[in-house]
Amino acid sequence: DIQMTQSPSSLSASVGDRVTITCQASQDISNYLNWYRQKPGKAPQLLIYAATDFEGGVPSRFSGSGSGTEFTFAISSLQPEDIATYFCQQYETRPYSFGQGTKLEI
Amino acid sequence: QLVESGGGLVKPGGSLRLSCAASGFSFDSYTMHWVRQAPGKGLEWVSSISGGNTYVHYADSLNGRFTISRDNAKSSLYLQMNSLRAEDTAVYYCVREKTTVFEGWFDPWGQGTLVTVSS
Numbered sequence: 001d002i003q004m005t006q007s008p009s010s011l012s013a014s015v016g017d018r019v020t021i022t023c024q025a026s027q028d029i030s031n032y033l034n035w036y037r038q039k040p041g042k043a044p045q046l047l048i049y050a051a052t053d054f055e056g057g058v059p060s061r062f063s064g065s066g067s068g069t070e071f072t073f074a075i076s077s078l079q080p081e082d083i084a085t086y087f088c089q090q091y092e093t094r095p096y097s098f099g100q101g102t103k104l105e106i
Numbered sequence: 107q108l109v110e111s112g113g114g115l116v117k118p119g120g121s122l123r124l125s126c127a128a129s130g131f132s133f134d135s136y137t138m139h140w141v142r143q144a145p146g147k148g149l150e151w152v153s154s155i156s157g158g159n160t161y162v163h164y165a166d167s168l169n170g171r172f173t174i175s176r177d178n179a180k181s182s183l184y185l186q187m188n189s190l191r192a193e194d195t196a197v198y199y200c201v202r203e204k205t206t207v208f209e210g211w212f213d214p215w216g217q218g219t220l221v222t223v224s225s
Contacts, residue, residue, distance in 0.1 A: 001166070034211060036149075043199055043215035044149065055213070087149055091210020095165045096151040 002026050002090050006099025013106065017078045021102045023071040023088035032092035035064055035073045038101075039084045047086075048073065080106055108200045113219030120190050120223070126183040126200030126216060134158065134178035137203045139212060140185050142196035152198070153185065157206070190223045197221075 003026040013019050023033065031051040036044040046055050048064040051071060061076045075082055083106055088099040112124040124140070140152040153164045153174040162174055173186040183200055197218040204211035 032210065036212070043218055044212070045215070046204060046211065046213035049204065049211050089149070089210075089212070091208075094151075094154075094163050096210050098149040098151070100148045 001095055002029060002093055002097050004088055004090055004097050004099040006088055006102055008102060009100060010103040010105065013078050013104070015078055015080060015106060019075045019078055019104065021073045021086055021088075023066075023073070023099050025069045025071075025090055025092075028068050029090045029092035031067045032090055033064075033066070033071050034089045034091065036087045036089065037084045038087065044087065078104075078106065082106075108202060108214060108216035110198065110200045110216045110219035113198065113221045115222045115224065116190055117225050118191060118223055121186070121188045122190065122221060124185040124187065124198055124200075124219060124221070128181045128183065128200075128202070131202070133176075133181040135206050137209055138176060138183045139201040139203070140174060140183075141199045141201050141212065141215075142194075143199070143218075144193075144196045147196075150196075154209075155183070187221070190221075192223050195221060195223045 005024045033051045035048040037047050038044040047058050052064045063074045065072045085101045085103045087101045107129045109127045116122050134157050137156050139154040142150050142152050155162045155174045171189045175184045197220050199218045200216040201212045204213040
């Protein structure tokens, strides 16, 4: 099975800061990597698919990069509404697996 | 829209059947999934079933205790859970594939239904 290691597990930043989250796969997954946002008490929401492509309506301050085993999710200018937990997920091979999540606080 | 039901409190060793009512899209065209989240924990993919009922897949950790099924005529997805254990306690989400082409893009998600396994 492919293990996804996400860091940091929590992150505190200020409005306007640039924040980055990294996700490492235990083997090469090409660009088969998605990012989700889960706001408190809500279901997760797909933000970025195929490592770099935006879901419709996702603000341009969000971005994804990487391929192979190393991936990065970034928010260029943190906003109060970005408070959430963010997860990466690989879909190169079943069982699909998620990172443990990054809880973002302001 | 995806609306789960059937969660609740069950004793260890018991059974529960979750349902997911889908609307607003051509249900039989999409692979569907169950994904769970233990309280305060991360996400775990549980099972998937293809649109035509042709393929089903399960997480190895389930050890054959769960069965996924669907009724395309009723636009409904199900998860039969047997021999439940405390570690199965979680919110269970019904999730659709984003597209009919690629698999592994989870979108949208239902609101989830809580399963609690406790004596």
